[in-house]
Amino acid sequence: MSKPFKEIGVGVIGFGTVGTGTVKLLLENAELLRKRVGVPVKLLQVADMDTERNRGIKLPNGMLIDNAMRIVRDPNIQIVVELAGGTGAAKDFILESIRGGKSVVTANKALLAEHGTEIMRAAINAGVDIGFEASVGGGIPIIRTLREGLSANRIEGIYGIINGTCNYILSRMTKEGKPFAEVLAEAQNNGLAEADPSFDVDGIDASHKLAILIWLSTGGRVRLKDIYVEGIRDISPDDIAFAKVFGYTVKLLAIAKENGSGIEARVHPTMIPSQYLLSTVDGSNNAIYVKGDFVGSSMSYGQGAGMLPTASAVVSDVVEISRNLLRGSTGRIPPSGFSLMNQNMVTKIKPFEEVQCEYYLRILVMDKPGVLSRIAGVLGKHAISITSVLQKGKEKNAVPIFIITHQAKESDMRAAIAEVDKLSEVLDRTRMIRIENNL
Ligand code: HSE
Numbered sequence: 001m002s003k004p005f006k007e008i009g010v011g012v013i014g015f016g017t018v019g020t021g022t023v024k025l026l027l028e029n030a031e032l033l034r035k036r037v038g039v040p041v042k043l044l045q046v047a048d049m050d051t052e053r054n055r056g057i058k059l060p061n062g063m064l065i066d067n068a069m070r071i072v073r074d075p076n077i078q079i080v081v082e083l084a085g086g087t088g089a090a091k092d093f094i095l096e097s098i099r100g101g102k103s104v105v106t107a108n109k110a111l112l113a114e115h116g117t118e119i120m121r122a123a124i125n126a127g128v129d130i131g132f133e134a135s136v137g138g139g140i141p142i143i144r145t146l147r148e149g150l151s152a153n154r155i156e157g158i159y160g161i162i163n164g165t166c167n168y169i170l171s172r173m174t175k176e177g178k179p180f181a182e183v184l185a186e187a188q189n190n191g192l193a194e195a196d197p198s199f200d201v202d203g204i205d206a207s208h209k210l211a212i213l214i215w216l217s218t219g220g221r222v223r224l225k226d227i228y229v230e231g232i233r234d235i236s237p238d239d240i241a242f243a244k245v246f247g248y249t250v251k252l253l254a255i256a257k258e259n260g261s262g263i264e265a266r267v268h269p270t271m272i273p274s275q276y277l278l279s280t281v282d283g284s285n286n287a288i289y290v291k292g293d294f295v296g297s298s299m300s301y302g303q304g305a306g307m308l309p310t311a312s313a314v315v316s317d318v319v320e321i322s323r324n325l326l327r328g329s330t331g332r333i334p335p336s337g338f339s340l341m342n343q344n345m346v347t348k349i350k351p352f353e354e355v356q357c358e359y360y361l362r363i364l365v366m367d368k369p370g371v372l373s374r375i376a377g378v379l380g381k382h383a384i385s386i387t388s389v390l391q392k393g394k395e396k397n398a399v400p401i402f403i404i405t406h407q408a409k410e411s412d413m414r415a416a417i418a419e420v421d422k423l424s425e426v427l428d429r430t431r432m433i434r435i436e437n438n439l
Helices: 017-028 030-037 068-072 089-099 109-126 142-149 164-176 180-189 204-218 237-245 307-327 371-381 410-420
Strands: 008-013 041-047 079-082 103-106 155-161 248-258 263-273 285-292 296-303 356-366 386-391 398-405 431-435
Touching (some): 008 068, 008 307, 030 307, 041 307, 068 089, 079 089, 079 307, 089 103, 089 109, 103 109, 103 307, 142 285, 142 296, 155 204, 164 237, 164 248, 164 285, 204 248, 204 263, 237 356, 237 431, 356 371, 356 410, 371 386, 371 398
Parallel strands (some): 008 041, 008 079, 079 103
Antiparallel strands (some): 155 248, 248 263, 356 398, 356 431, 386 398
């Protein structure tokens, strides 16, 4: 039997950027939310260790507290919104809330990627809902898209621009021809990149999000260590310029695809044809391109981060859970979108060394006869065939050679590069970018 709720009580833990947006939305759109849900969705308590900082929002007296456990244990609160972040106390808040029969909303992709199995199992066993729409793609409703909108499809591929910081840096490098370090420093000065940017620029954030997307596509958890991750620090303006000459744009892509011989899961800088819609995703925007066996291609696009877009995703979960509470139907949709029988499933990922794709290589060599043929010889020895070659510019006697290859196996490419780099005419470490042509 559904409970006769006169209102749904909400508590928010974490009054940082997303917390502030969420509180603002719950207060400013309270009437709209009431109309959508049928009863008031009422913000009752906000917790943060810092109760002094001015966030530009006036809360009623007594609403802001410093003890998050009071929210977790408040019998008037049915939905706990965890926006504290991190994988320590946040996990305790969530598990304790679930144990107390409360539903939870979180944006914490690191926590879900690392401890998702334990958290989901607890939620399923307690018959409560756990919403995590904000964990991937900020304001883009990609979780619901995969779990509900595309639930009739076998998902054949996901290609995501799911880290706004990287996309912002690469977009500016592309437009302005500036080096990575300069654009990153400017982004940090403008507050567009974190003071410690490694989580973003080294691809870790994108890999956490990809793990969640694969789980929603296959029903199986992915071990983070099975996802190959490479960030964007090594990309130079030359790579971007020559990608353009070859008809490509460089993006940090999170890729998952099923091609008959296992599921590939990887995050790395990728060259994609410049005419593709994904190539046009600019600045800090996100986009997730999904291929399903019946729907074909579909792409979701929008703001992947930020106070208000992320709050939009958080509160969409609050609305869904409120509706479920009113109908007594929490737990109706399993967290992964797959029946509970599949909850212990692990998705096996194809070893990265076996992945096949086309490659771009930048090799700095001495400008003298026979060098190109020696390089071609090494590539040929490792079963790598060349599609095109370009040589341009010259500094003293050093010249970069740009090569695009046909499909090759990752392990062959690595062995070939190791051998190329040992040639006496090769002056620097060879740079390689993977190409995806058939999205
Ligand atoms: N740091 C992330 C990004 C946003 O740059 O996209 C939060 O997921």
